[in-house]
Amino acid sequence: MNSIRQLGLCALALFLLAGSGLRGSDTPPGLPPTALVNDGMVLVPPGHYVPLYRSPKDPVQFPVAAFYLDVRPVTNAEFLAFVRAQPKWRRSQVSPLFADASYLDQWSGDLELGPKTLPEAPVVRVSWFAARAYARWVGKRLPTTAEWEFTASAGYTSPDGKHDEQLNRDLYAWLARPTPASMPDAGLGRPNFYGVRDLHGPIWEWVENFNSAMITGESRGDSGLERNLFCGSASVGAKDTSDYAAFMRLALRSSLKANNTTSALGFRCARDSSP
Numbered sequence: 001m002n003s004i005r006q007l008g009l010c011a012l013a014l015f016l017l018a019g020s021g022l023r024g025s026d027t028p029p030g031l032p033p034t035a036l037v038n039d040g041m042v043l044v045p046p047g048h049y050v051p052l053y054r055s056p057k058d059p060v061q062f063p064v065a066a067f068y069l070d071v072r073p074v075t076n077a078e079f080l081a082f083v084r085a086q087p088k089w090r091r092s093q094v095s096p097l098f099a100d101a102s103y104l105d106q107w108s109g110d111l112e113l114g115p116k117t118l119p120e121a122p123v124v125r126v127s128w129f130a131a132r133a134y135a136r137w138v139g140k141r142l143p144t145t146a147e148w149e150f151t152a153s154a155g156y157t158s159p160d161g162k163h164d165e166q167l168n169r170d171l172y173a174w175l176a177r178p179t180p181a182s183m184p185d186a187g188l189g190r191p192n193f194y195g196v197r198d199l200h201g202p203i204w205e206w207v208e209n210f211n212s213a214m215i216t217g218e219s220r221g222d223s224g225l226e227r228n229l230f231c232g233s234a235s236v237g238a239k240d241t242s243d244y245a246a247f248m249r250l251a252l253r254s255s256l257k258a259n260n261t262t263s264a265l266g267f268r269c270a271r272d273s274s275p
Contacts, residue, residue, distance in 0.1 A: 041068040042195040043273060047159070049146035052246055064150045069143060070268035072187030072197050073122035073205065074134065076113055082134045084111060089130055098129040102261045121183035122203050122266040128258040131206045131267040142208040143270035145253075149246070152200065154193040161192070167200070171245055174201030179264040200245065206267040210253040 048061040083090045083104075090110040094103055104125050108114030126134075128142075135141050143151075155161030161168075170190070180202065189198040199205075 040072075041070050041269075041271060043067075044069050044147070044151050044194050044196070047150050049150045051146075051149075052250055062146055064146050066273040067143070067147055068271040068273060069147070069151055069194075069196055070140075070270070071191075071195060073203060073266045073268045074131075075120050075186050076107075076117055076123045077119035079123040079126065079134060080111065080113065080119075082137055086133070086137060089133060094130070096259070098259055099127040100259050100261055102263075103127060103130070104261075106263070116182045118183065118185060120185040120187075122186040122198070124183065124203055124263055124266045125261040126206075126266060127261050128206050128210065128256070132208070135267075135269045138269065140269035140271045142206060142267060144209055145207045147270060148199075148205065148207045149249075151192070151194055151196055154196075156190060156192055159193050167192070171200040175245065175248065203264050203266045204249070204252055204262075206265065207253070210256055211258070 044064075044067055046066045047064050049064050050061045087093055088095075091104045091107065092110050102125055106114070106117055106125055108117075113119060132142055153159075153161055155164030155167050158164070183202060187197045189201065191197050192199065
């Protein structure tokens with residue numbers, strides 16, 4: 001999708017102008033001792049999310065309640081099981097209102113992945129509508145922007161990854177690489193402090209309120225805010241002008257429509273910590 005490159009340039013302008021399903025309760029090998037795993041999800045503890053932008057009336061930070069998040073993105077095999085059970089989400093049957101023309105076009109057919117699409121690789125070219133439908137089908141939901149960004153702000157060894165040199169090297173190395181023709185298996189990345197993998201590569205991920213996340217990331221607080229904060233104008237009022245990757249995510253999310261699909265856009269699921 002050519003617009004992704006344009007988004008990268010837009011985000012760079014912002015930066016320069018501003019300055020395997022896991023089961024059980026035990027921590028699996030390779031995950032930090034802080035990770036409490038349940039059915040392939042980790043319990044992310046409560047904390048606070050500091051958005052890039054906020055209204056003058058908004059608080060500086062927003063509370064994030066404890067929640068469960070998938071250790072890794074949803075895979076092709078998992079999404080294939082979904083479309084087998086839900087025919088209306090198959091490539092040949094999905095409504096154009098809910099997915100554009102490139103929906104799942106990396107697959108060989110409605111129910112065939114094809115030789116270049118690995119079953120355990122993250123599913124891509126799925127729309128927000130399809131991702132949300134899958135999440136509901138498995139009894140989960142999409143994470144909010146606040147939840148996703150809070151989790152992604154952790155480093156490998158501490159809850160604050162801003163000065164984690166290894167994380168930053170890995171993150172910017174991923175941003176500099178082109179999208180591979182064949183995605184690697186999901187969950188191969190090093191787990192962060194909370195035990196979550198692949199938040200910073202190899203794909204971008206949908207969040208529940210992607211289209212109302214320009215300022216606070218919470219739809220209930222954004223009704224009176226400007227929506228045209230792009231490129232140079234968006235640098236004014238930015239909370240943290242050093243977080244280039246966050247600008248990249250903001251640029252991507254602000255460009256998307258709910259039926260859009262791209263070759264590097266997938267998702268993972270979340271769930272409340274209590275019913």
